[in-house]
Amino acid sequence: MEKSNLTLGEFIIENQKHYKSTSGEFNRLLSSIKLAAKVVNYKVNKAGLVDILGDAGDTNVQGEDQQKLDVYANNVFMQTLINREIVCGIASEEEDDYVTIKGKHETNENKYVVLIDPLDGSSNIDVNVSVGTIFSIYRRVTPIGTPVEKVDFLQRGNQQVAAGYVVYGTSTMLVYTSGHGVNGFTLNPAIGSFYLSHPNMRFPEKGKIYSINEGNYVHFPQGVKDYLKYCQEEKEDRPYTSRYIGSLVSDFHRNMIKGGIYIYPTSSIGPKGKLRLLYECNPMAFLAEQANGKASDGYKRILDIKPTELHQRVPFFCGSKNMVEKAEEFMSKYPKDADY
Numbered sequence: 001m002e003k004s005n006l007t008l009g010e011f012i013i014e015n016q017k018h019y020k021s022t023s024g025e026f027n028r029l030l031s032s033i034k035l036a037a038k039v040v041n042y043k044v045n046k047a048g049l050v051d052i053l054g055d056a057g058d059t060n061v062q063g064e065d066q067q068k069l070d071v072y073a074n075n076v077f078m079q080t081l082i083n084r085e086i087v088c089g090i091a092s093e094e095e096d097d098y099v100t101i102k103g104k105h106e107t108n109e110n111k112y113v114v115l116i117d118p119l120d121g122s123s124n125i126d127v128n129v130s131v132g133t134i135f136s137i138y139r140r141v142t143p144i145g146t147p148v149e150k151v152d153f154l155q156r157g158n159q160q161v162a163a164g165y166v167v168y169g170t171s172t173m174l175v176y177t178s179g180h181g182v183n184g185f186t187l188n189p190a191i192g193s194f195y196l197s198h199p200n201m202r203f204p205e206k207g208k209i210y211s212i213n214e215g216n217y218v219h220f221p222q223g224v225k226d227y228l229k230y231c232q233e234e235k236e237d238r239p240y241t242s243r244y245i246g247s248l249v250s251d252f253h254r255n256m257i258k259g260g261i262y263i264y265p266t267s268s269i270g271p272k273g274k275l276r277l278l279y280e281c282n283p284m285a286f287l288a289e290q291a292n293g294k295a296s297d298g299y300k301r302i303l304d305i306k307p308t309e310l311h312q313r314v315p316f317f318c319g320s321k322n323m324v325e326k327a328e329e330f331m332s333k334y335p336k337d338a339d340y
């Protein structure tokens, strides 16, 4: 009888056999993320019944109002990773600076750092629309046993060991890559385990869906305006369909399954775009490339951008190859807006 219905835990162990690159430490790290995702999922599913909706009354380092679920999810992921003593440092959208994790003897023998967006799609929490969590994993570059440093977090995306997201939607899924393709696992809430439901996920080469907040149209760079006109033209296989959930994870997930592009460009109101390079764009770009898709800032491959700040923002074009390349073609007609 063939192996089937693998749980995430079994899949991780299978993977370790095939790819010597991962270690027990890595598996324990993934299973910590899996545990934290289940705890957050439990709260999200009954959000209206527990005091988790609405504003937390605080702002994060980016000046954004924190939602109660942002703070809750951040605490759950941080605490789970700290309890499991599995990383040497964590950076989060909801933390001003990176957090150094001390081991038993003030030092820490772990080699991984994690960057997270604990709750993605915060504007959708109170209106019962799907939200997510995004994570990115690197090996530290400073010596093991010494305190972690900023340089351990400011690595190019092409150095990621693994990346993934959890989508809390009609079902709850965890989707990740460790550099050997992208696989999706669906949570069976009755059993409390994630099962392999979407093996080897791949963006259809040709997509027909575009996801962008057209409410900002007047502020968009001319290249984006031209590309939107192209998408809406009555020609060949166009017009394409416009779909925008307003949760990066959910828009990405749909576009990876159906074929499409997500764009959050620069604009006159957001000269560097909105999305954060380290814990939104890099992990989604790694997944996209591992799933036959593409991700750039309209000009340059996202994974090659050298980060300079923990919470820096970049423009984001991500999805089916044919669509990202076409959008880049329109962008290339105009000089790059800003350097970052």
Ligand SMILES: O=P(O)(O)OC[C@H]1O[C@](O)(COP(=O)(O)O)[C@@H](O)[C@@H]1O
Pocket (backbone or CB within 6 Å): 093, 117, 119, 120, 121, 122, 123, 213, 246, 247, 248, 249, 274
């Ligand atoms: O409301 P806008 O400006 O369209 O922005 C929506 C985008 O912002 C985000 O909500 C930013 O992420 P956070 O919710 O984690 O801050 C993305 O998920 C989403 O794609």
Ligand SMILES: [Mg+2]
Pocket (backbone or CB within 6 Å): 117, 119, 120, 121, 248, 280
């Ligand atoms: Mg986000």
Ligand SMILES: [Mg+2]
Pocket (backbone or CB within 6 Å): 070, 093, 117, 118, 119, 120, 121, 122
């Ligand atoms: Mg967030």
